[in-house]
Amino acid sequence: HSGGSKRDFLAVTDFSAEEVLEVFKKTEELKKDRFRECFKNKAVGLIFQKPSLRTRVSFQVGVWQLGGQCMSLSPAEVNIGVRESVKDAAQTLSRYLDLVVARVFKHKDVVDLARYAHIPVINGLSDLHHPCQALADIFTVKEKRGALKGLTLTYVGDGNNVCHSLLQITSLMGMHMRVAAPKGFAPQKDVLNEVQALAKNAGSSIVVTQDPKEAARGTDVLYTDVWASMGQEREAARRARIFKKYQINKELLALAKKDALVMHCLPAHRGSEITDEVMDSSNSVVFDEAENRLHVQKAIMMKLLNK
Ligand code: CP
Ligand code: NVA
Numbered sequence: 001h002s003g004g005s006k007r008d009f010l011a012v013t014d015f016s017a018e019e020v021l022e023v024f025k026k027t028e029e030l031k032k033d034r035f036r037e038c039f040k041n042k043a044v045g046l047i048f049q050k051p052s053l054r055t056r057v058s059f060q061v062g063v064w065q066l067g068g069q070c071m072s073l074s075p076a077e078v079n080i081g082v083r084e085s086v087k088d089a090a091q092t093l094s095r096y097l098d099l100v101v102a103r104v105f106k107h108k109d110v111v112d113l114a115r116y117a118h119i120p121v122i123n124g125l126s127d128l129h130h131p132c133q134a135l136a137d138i139f140t141v142k143e144k145r146g147a148l149k150g151l152t153l154t155y156v157g158d159g160n161n162v163c164h165s166l167l168q169i170t171s172l173m174g175m176h177m178r179v180a181a182p183k184g185f186a187p188q189k190d191v192l193n194e195v196q197a198l199a200k201n202a203g204s205s206i207v208v209t210q211d212p213k214e215a216a217r218g219t220d221v222l223y224t225d226v227w228a229s230m231g232q233e234r235e236a237a238r239r240a241r242i243f244k245k246y247q248i249n250k251e252l253l254a255l256a257k258k259d260a261l262v263m264h265c266l267p268a269h270r271g272s273e274i275t276d277e278v279m280d281s282s283n284s285v286v287f288d289e290a291e292n293r294l295h296v297q298k299a300i301m302m303k304l305l306n307k
Contacts, residue, residue, distance in 0.1 A: 007304050008114040010107075010123040012131045012168035013194070017202075019303070020172065024139050026299035027292070034295075038307040039068025045093055046072040046124070047080055047102040049109075050230045054266060055124045055132070058294040059101050066298055066307075068098075081109055090116035099301060105231055120304035122297075127161055127231070128188075132300065133265045134165035136292040138173060140285055141221060143292075144261055149174040150204075154219040154256070156180045156212045157246050157273055158239075159187035162225045162265050167191060171198035171206060178207040180215035182242050212246050216255040222283075223263040224248045224273045240272065249275045253283060261285050 008014060015023065030036075044063045046056060056072055063070035075082070080089045080102070086109050093100055094117045102121060104110050107128035114121040123131055142148055153170050155163050159181045167187060170177040177199075179187060186192075186208050199206050209215050216222060227243040228236040248262060262274075262284040270276050279286060301307075 006118065006120050008121045008123075009131060009300055009304060010110055010114055010121065010126075011129045012134050012165050012172060013198070014131070015172075017172050017174075020135065020138075020169070023135065023296065023299045023303055024142060026302060027139055027295045030298050031292075031295040034065050035067075036065070037067040038302060039063060039066035039305070042066075042068040042098045042305065043096065044068055044070045044099045044101065044301070045097045046070065047078060047100060047104075048072065048074055048124070049080070049102075049104045050125070052103060052124070054290050054293050055101075055103060058290075059124070059297055062294050062298040062301065066302070080104070080113070086112040087116045089113070091118075094118040099305060122300065122304070125161060127229075128191075129165045129168075130161045130265065131165050131168075132293060132297050133162055133289075134169040135300065136296045137166065137223070137263055137265070137289050138169050138175075139296050140263070140289045140292050141175075141261060143288070144285060145220070149202075150176070151220040152176040152178065152218070153221040153223060154178045154180065154215045155223045155225075156215060156248055156252070157224045157243060158185050158227055158229070159208075160225060160229050163187050164191045166223065167195040167206065168198070171195040171202060171204060174202035174204050176205045176207075178209065178215040178219065180209050180212040180246065182246065183210055185242070212252060213255055216252050219256045219260060221261045221263060222248055222253060222256050225265055226267070226269055227273055243273070247273060247275065248278050250277055250281075253278055253281070259283070263289055266290055 107126040
């Protein structure tokens with residue numbers, strides 16, 4: 001492998017706005033015609049330090065549909081950073097594989113994996129970002145609404161990895177974003193600083209508030225995620241009390257635009273951050289988002305492998 005010029009996808013902002021649109025265009029093509037031979041003789045590794053349904057299955061099926069081979073490794077098999085250093089695992093995997101997708105706890109692990117690997121690395125979720133999710137989500141909005149510029153996405157809940165990646169993609173693409181999170185659960189300062197600059201450049205706005213109603217009023221998209229992310233299970237009961245008012249239910253949905261899209265990255269805790277009623281309503285596009293993970297990730301992989 002030739003090092004130096006390889007590209008990784010660890011955060012949305014690893015791509016420019018033009019590159020995101022290029023990926024979306026490829027995604028549309030792949031959605032119409034799923035099967036290709038462009039990954040013939042390519043091997044992709046998926047490393048999971050946490051559970052996964054969507055990421056695992058959509059990447060694996062995506063690689064198959066492109067004609068490549070794929071394997072998934074759990075902590076029972078590899079446990080990067082524990083059984084051996086991320087640096088050593090990165091160098092070894094580079095001798096076998098053409099591309100790696102990794103789901104890790106610490107974002108630094110995926111950064112180190114990318115630094116020491118000679119092959120492209122895709123972040124399949126870290127504590128800081130979930131970039132594949134954000135691309136699939138905004139591709140879904142574009143599918144449903146045609147254009148993105150000027151639309152408002154409201155995120156209600158924990159200022160977590162999913163929220164951070166949504167902040168990056170909305171500000172990159174000229175969408176407005178509002179975040180309603182309880183005190184102490186707002187998005188990270190350094191992410192906010194970064195996206196404020198992007199939003200300024202794109203002529204859009206970012207609002208962070210503690211009031212879900214204010215954030216939901218007149219919005220085009222209502223988005224939520226679990227109150228306790230993977231690795232925060234011990235905090236779940238405390239968080240459930242703190243986040244009680246941050247539920248997407250029919251009262252909150254009534255404040256949004258009539259045809260507002262309801263989104264959730266899944267898995268959902270029905271009855272906590274979102275009610276059954278809303279999740280199963282005609283506003284909900286949660287399974288379109290899940291499906292689009294497949295198509296958008298194929299386009300991302302093809303871009304990183306110059307296919
Ligand atoms: N949304 C998402 O990444 O789902 P999984 O955790 O099931 O992969
Ligand atoms: N914020 C959630 C997203 C799951 C796809 C988590 O990190 O567990």
